[in-house]
Amino acid sequence: MILTACEHCGGELRRAGIGRPQRFCSTRCRVASHRARRAVPAEIRGRDRWVRRSADKVPLRADTGRPASSTDPATWTTHAAAAASPHGAGLGYVLADGDDIVVLDLDHCLSGGRLAPWAARILAACPPTYAEVSPSGTGLHIWGRGRLARGRRIRRQDGAAIEAYSDGRYIALGHRYADAPLELADLSEVLADLL
Ligand SMILES: [Zn+2]
Structure with missing residues (x-):
């Protein structure tokens, strides 16, 4: 059996x-x-936007372990250098102005590996695109291409927080969600509907 x-x-x-x-x-x-x-998509792996993060999600420089800044490229590095760094507890990625990479941050939507229905609806509305589980294990980050008119915007749905970021912000990476594709889709339409 x-x-x-x-x-x-x-x-x-x-x-x-x-x-x-x-x-x-x-x-x-x-x-x-x-x-x-x-594994992370080549589209973000190939950019020098990588930092480390502390256990409490403070961005750190990969070379020194000192705090990094989401607006100072001198504190970012390659994926390889960040992945090899002994500092902190994991990886972070800076969403830089002009890159047109956007992250939908869905809080408190994962429990015991199960996606809450409201979050599953949002993920299903997206074209196949990279998604990862937040370091806490309870949130989902949906990655894609797009731009936000006013940077960070917030919407609450069913009492849950949905945030979207596209620049001047760093994302604390967790791990790939299920078998999410290693590519970034255009999320413009989803963002227009959602925000
Ligand atoms: Zn096996």
Whole structure:
């Protein structure tokens, strides 16, 4: 009887006796899964907009670990340099003016890996595009191309916060949501409907 499936390939998990339940069928699947969770679209990986972030989401310079600024490019670096940095608790990405990259930030929409219906509706309204789970594990960041007329805008739906950012702001990255595509779609229409 298959009790659970490998989280990466869906294959059968052999029971290894008493102990913690396994999540992957093999070391290969464990490594591949972690790599997939860290994958980011080339469109943002290729830009020098990367910083580190502290556990409490303060942006940090990858080279020194000192605070970074979302308006000072001298405090940003490449994805490779930020990924290799020992400082802080993870990665951050700066949304810089003129890049036309936009992030929809949906707070408190994930619980136990389940997306709340209001957030699922928004994600479904978007063309296939990159999305990631916030560092807290309870929020969703939907990434795409677009521009906001007035930078950050906020709307509340069903008592939940929806925010959108396009410049002068940094995003604390968590990990890729499910099998979200590693590309950014044009979110202009979705933003026009939503905001
Ligand atoms: Zn597997």
